[in-house]
Amino acid sequence: MKERVHSTQLKQFIGKTAVAAGWVQDIRLMGGLKFLVVKDREGFFQITLPKKAVSAEIFAVPDKLTKESVVRVEGEVKAAVQAAGGYEIIPARLEVVSLAGAPTPLDTSGKIESGLDARLDYRFLDLRNHKSIALFKLRAKMLKYVIDYFEQQGFIGINTPKLTSAGVESGAELFEVNYFGRKACLAQSPQIYKQMMVCAGFEKVYEIGAVYRAEKSQTTRHLTEFTGIDFEMGFIDSFHDPMDVIEGMFRHVIAELNKNCAKELALFNRKPVVPKKIPRLSLDEAKKLLAAQGKKIPDGEDLDPEGERLIAKIVKEKFGEEFVFLTHYPWGKRPFYHMRPVDDPKVTLSFDLVWNGIEVSTGAQREHRYEVLKAQAKEKGLDLDAMKDYANLFKYGAPPHGGAGLGLDRFVECLLELDNIREGILLPRDPIRLTP
Ligand code: 4AD
Ligand code: MG
Numbered sequence: 001m002k003e004r005v006h007s008t009q010l011k012q013f014i015g016k017t018a019v020a021a022g023w024v025q026d027i028r029l030m031g032g033l034k035f036l037v038v039k040d041r042e043g044f045f046q047i048t049l050p051k052k053a054v055s056a057e058i059f060a061v062p063d064k065l066t067k068e069s070v071v072r073v074e075g076e077v078k079a080a081v082q083a084a085g086g087y088e089i090i091p092a093r094l095e096v097v098s099l100a101g102a103p104t105p106l107d108t109s110g111k112i113e114s115g116l117d118a119r120l121d122y123r124f125l126d127l128r129n130h131k132s133i134a135l136f137k138l139r140a141k142m143l144k145y146v147i148d149y150f151e152q153q154g155f156i157g158i159n160t161p162k163l164t165s166a167g168v169e170s171g172a173e174l175f176e177v178n179y180f181g182r183k184a185c186l187a188q189s190p191q192i193y194k195q196m197m198v199c200a201g202f203e204k205v206y207e208i209g210a211v212y213r214a215e216k217s218q219t220t221r222h223l224t225e226f227t228g229i230d231f232e233m234g235f236i237d238s239f240h241d242p243m244d245v246i247e248g249m250f251r252h253v254i255a256e257l258n259k260n261c262a263k264e265l266a267l268f269n270r271k272p273v274v275p276k277k278i279p280r281l282s283l284d285e286a287k288k289l290l291a292a293q294g295k296k297i298p299d300g301e302d303l304d305p306e307g308e309r310l311i312a313k314i315v316k317e318k319f320g321e322e323f324v325f326l327t328h329y330p331w332g333k334r335p336f337y338h339m340r341p342v343d344d345p346k347v348t349l350s351f352d353l354v355w356n357g358i359e360v361s362t363g364a365q366r367e368h369r370y371e372v373l374k375a376q377a378k379e380k381g382l383d384l385d386a387m388k389d390y391a392n393l394f395k396y397g398a399p400p401h402g403g404a405g406l407g408l409d410r411f412v413e414c415l416l417e418l419d420n421i422r423e424g425i426l427l428p429r430d431p432i433r434l435t436p
Contacts, residue, residue, distance in 0.1 A: 007043040010087035013077040020045055021072040027062050034062045045086040047073050058094045068100035134264040139412050141261055145253040150206040158205045160193035175214045186212035192390050194232035198401045199393045206231040216431045220420040225429040232403030239349040239365040242402045243325055247278050268416040273322050280325040286311050300330045309357035327351045336380040338364040355414040363404025370394040
């Protein structure tokens with residue numbers, strides 16, 4: 001059997017025989033001439049059936065065919081057909097591999113719009129188009145460039161449990177699981193484990209893995225299951241070190257995407273700007289800039305989504321950057337394990353990274369001194385020693401360390417300026433949706 005080629009490879013077969021296959025996009029019956037427009041992963045091709053040039057059996061195939069059926073063709077390749085945007089094949093063999101039911105629940109050509117819910121119900125049909133495939137190619141490349149960057153920087157990749165007894169973050173966001181009659185939780189961050197591996201002597205670690213959040217918010221930027229990009233590094237001088245890592249990561253990933261995926265990015269009209277120097281503004285500085293534009297944020301509060309959008313706009317005008325680090329979040333808003341500056345216990349050595357107005361990352365220097373950490377936990381009404389596995393980390397040699405977490409799905413949403421985070425994940429999970 002001849003090897004199947006993609007639509008984009010047919011050029012090399014003009015005047016010769018090739019085998020191609022894909023999903024029927026269009027069927028045109030014009031008396032003595034019939035056409036099938038077929039889509040494969042890379043593009044389109046056309047099967048042309050002139051009554052005089054093909055067998056009666058083959059000529060009859062399009063009559064019973066439905067759109068989205070899978071066909072396989074072998075025949076001579078002719079020059080490009082403009083209308084279909086691909087090459088033309090005159091079939092010597094034409095096989096209906098899988099006949100699709102009609103009508104399909106969704107229009108896959110993109111000509112008739114369906115609501116997001118209907119699209120997600122039939123996600124495999126919704127994705128059967130070149131723009132969606134481009135999106136997920138971009139997503140896979142982003143992940144590759146993220147991993148390349150961490151590897152180049154000497155981080156060790158780790159995989160930590162997602163079935164846990166409890167986390168160190170607030171308990172409200174945990175999904176409970178029945179673990180052989182015991183109560184377990186799905187990890188809502190690898191926080192404990194990445195700190196653990198720094199203390200284990202790995203010094204610098206990163207993890208790409210599933211993160212679960214029982215957040216009941218049905219928004220365009222929240223999922224209950226997402227892919228987290230987490231890292232943690234030991235022997236840091238300050239919380240600027242993890243910010244430097246994030247900055248370097250975005251610089252690398254965006255530069256590589258612009259270099260290698262310009263065609264895919266163009267489908268989304270995006271040419272993301274490689275950050276030069278991401279401004280680092282304390283929350284107080286940011287609030288002053290916002291106040292000057294009439295947006296008041298009370299003391300002890302962090303920015304609301306509107307504030308994040310406005311600060312992004314101000315930063316873009318002032319510094320020409322799409323990104324901004326907001327630092328020194330109030331102690332009241334951050335978990336007990338964030339370090340506080342000696343001279344100002346009202347704030348934490350923490351940061352958020354905002355990209356075009358949306359938070360994509362949160363990080364901090366961690367408190368690594370057992371006694372200080374214990375006191376901080378107490379201030380938040382927690383008993384550090386009750387979190388035995390976490391408490392132990394700080395008793396047997398813990399270097400100063402810090403890190404951050406970043407959501408890949410948010411990253412995709414911001415990179416491509418998608419309206420909804422659900423567009424950039426294959427099968428989204430939110431408080432309502434658990435299928436397919
Ligand atoms: O800001 P978060 O909650 O921070 C942490 O998990 C810390 N343990 C990180 C650290 O190292 N200090 O989550 C980190 C990032 C967010 O900035 C956001 O990009 C993403 O994870 N994220 C979500 N993405 C989609 N849906 C959700 N419900 C998300 N919650 C957080
Ligand atoms: Mg956050």
